[in-house]
Amino acid sequence: MTTVRAIDLRSDTVTQPDEMMRVAMSAAEVGDDVLDHDPTMRRLEDEVAALVGMEAALWVPSGTMGNLIALMLHLNRGDRFLAARGSHVLEAELGSAAWLAGGMPHPLEWTAGPGRFAAEDVRAMATPSAPYYALRTRLLCLENTHNFAGGAVTPPDEHARLVSAAKEAGLRVHLDGARLWNAAVALGVPPAALAVGVDTVQVCLSKGLGAPVGSVLAGPSALVREGRRVRKMLGGGVRQGGVLAAAGILALERMADLEVDHANARSLADGLTELGWAVVRPETNIVLAEVPDTRVALAMLDQVGVLAAAVPGGVRFVTHRDVPTSDIGEALRRISGQVSGRSAAEHPVRA
Template sequence: MTAPPAGPPIDLRSDTVTRPDARMRDAMAHAEVGDDVLDGDPTMRALEEQVAGLLGQTDALWVPSGSMGNLIALCAHLERGDRFLVPDRAHILDLEVGTAAWLAGGMPRTLPWSAAPGTPSPADIDRAVARGGPYFALRDRLLCLENTHSAAGGTVTDPAQHLLLADAAHAAGLLVHLDGARLWNAAVALDVPPAALAEGADTVQVCLSKGLGAPVGSVLAGSAAFVREARRLRKMLGGGVRQGGVLAAAGLVALERVDRLALDHDHARLLADGLVDRGWKVDPPQTNIVLVSADDPPDTAELLAERGVLTVPTETGVRLVTHRDVSRSDILRAVASFPRPS
């Protein structure tokens, strides 16, 4: 028999399900705004400058989503038919509806996780890059990295390994784009500044609605010349945001909350340890993503939903993501909702 829910559903599908709290809504309501397309929006500009500084980049541009930010970077870096290298199962490859090929015209080549889950090695890059050949051979132009790597379970790449990869790419004549949708999580987990994880990247995308609680928005950072082109590309994609300061104000509040991601990581470990105690096989989480093995992922997710815990089925089990809107008591109730494996 399915145990009845003991309270409202616990939504662990993603750290994007959070809702802006009263302080964030108040900041949005009272934001100073301007027409960002015509004259610039002061609150938007303040957010972009702050994120650029945090990432060690020259300039930055607010975009509605991380997917748009990644796409703009691909469009700026690639010409049609160019190949880009990317770790296997990266978000930019599997979960952005093929825009890398459809709009950016890029041809992907996946790299294995040789160095660590979600992380290739410099040797992988060196082997993958095509050198020379006739005019009709593939031309490699870009390395895309992801930190944390979502599909690998929120795994982190430390500054030293990241710089080795960036250096290997540059030595091979490639540019480097970093999909840092959860770069804040990696920085907190490693106790390093975000800029230490972006060193050597030509462009970086970071998300404000994953974990930090903003209702929408990411920021794309790079050189001043890149951001000028990125603004043009954002407009081409329909991304003129007008009085965007209303949304940027939420992002500024979100940035104040980076340090509290450590609590999400603590909750992820509490969740993982509790499920192991109940007999489940769980990958030890490095940040806020918990991967649980299951023989029938869809049925497992459905059973858990009936018990009041919302998860996402994967190829090998279910994924649970901790975030600011779940408490320690929610985590303990989620653990208790898992049946003991037969």
């Protein structure tokens, strides 16, 4: 029996390091990062800090750890933090914000568009003059792009209004920029333009940029020094980390390639729409499709070797550097053949 080659659109985390990246990793200058600060790791951290407009940066194994370290630095036990409904820190980090950082999460509704809220929403939840026994709101968490809103982008002017509202209310601001590179490319602005005014920002190297592992937390030098201590507490200190940092340095050089992923996502969305799927027009590399039965839709896709992920109410496709443009057309051809062969009662995308 012939096995159909899988087209993996579950996430942009499934990319494989190419030969050039593997060579860079094998040739990396390394040291003990816990004892002496690995030289290649230091170079990566300096490059990321400059890209996002911060004084210093800290490599971490994952974006989840980067976000957690930031929350542990910003919150005291019982402090409330605000984040958009469906944010990664609320929905996809196993409650570590409450369990380990001691924070009380409060979701803000999407009043300004998918994945976005307004400055007025921040002001309404701030508690600068509340009595001692009331919840203290101490932190605003932003996410750009917003994963579960379909890679939705927050532009610089809107970002500035949110940060200004937070600062006026005495809140610190953390930016989960796991896909900040995508937002910057989509908007045609430097990444630093989307991190203005925040206290900390986490960016990921192992998603669209294609490194095998790693994120970076950036902020003021004093805060990053304390973050290095917290990283060690969480077991995130590495020894010869330059092997991994070398992949991250090369990944940063490939930021402009993300526009190909964005174009592929638009092509996929257009094709699915033509096939009768209810699709949200993507701003970056994430395509959300509403389906009446997620399980049935995923099973149909799996039968034709197109891999996607479940999200509430639908299916998520994520384009990335390991899926060339030709594979988008192939995926649509496979889906078209499967859908056209089903009766209306069996149709996975129509109620």
